Amino acid sequence: MTEAYRFDEAIRNDYLYLDPAAGAEWPGTLEVLAGNQEVFDAFLRTEKEFALHKFAEIVEADDAWTIIDEEGGDDDDSRPTHSADRVCILVAAVTEKYPQVSRKAHRIRLFVSLQVAILERYCDAMQKIVDVHGRSGVALTEAASVRLCAVLCSALHVASVLKEWSEDVVRCHTGAADIRP
Structure with a gap:
């Protein structure tokens, strides 16, 4: 394409x-x-397989749930994890790769099949961590607390990036805005 x-x-x-x-x-x-x-359809299947393969690499990386230590950041700001940062980069790459698809129906299918699939899987990955550590009913270990904080930072970062993108007229024109009635 x-x-x-x-x-x-x-x-x-x-x-x-x-x-x-x-x-x-x-x-x-x-x-x-x-x-x-x-x-x-064949193109979309291939692109989705590739995107989900990249996603799996992101969440399975050794540093996936490590919070990025940014130089010069405000101590009050939450910092993203490596996985949150990489997932946002992956979603952005998917968005920027296909602005040339002229049919609105095809842009919607690309949006739902690729971007939404990546974000839903990331949400599921975060939910699994919360389920394992957050609902055990026993006092949290320090490692579990750090892991839950990493999930919170990840969720905040992704939400912040999506909010920022929603305010970007050009990005909305090629992506999610096309699904509004």
């Missing part, structure tokens, strides 16, 4: 191609690929 987009952009921008039959802008080869449901 990305290569088809680059090809289309070269034809449009370098050669100023417009479809004379359509009397408007040429839809491009990307539309031919994205317009074929089987091709688009």
Whole structure:
């Protein structure tokens, strides 16, 4: 898809191609690929497998739930964990990779299939930690307390980034805003 987009952009921008039959802008080869449901579904499956593989690497990393020690940060600010920071980067990469998909229905499917899937899995990963450490009914060990704090910092960071993105007009135009009625 990305290569088809680059090809289309070269034809449009370098050669100023417009479809004379359509009397408007040429839809491009990307539309031919994205317009074929089987091709688009196969593309989406492949992208989702890749994104979820990257997600698994993020949450299984040794430092996943370690809070990032930022130089010069305010002591009152919560700091993200490595996993929260990397998950936000992954979601952003998914968002920025597909602004060229012109059909609103396809952008919605990309949003739901990739971004929402990543965020839901991250929420599930945090919930598992809370379930293990937070509901045992016994006094928390120091390690359990640190782990629960890491989950809280992760949740706060992801929520903060999503709120920031919701206020970004360009990002909303290519992503979640398209699903509003």
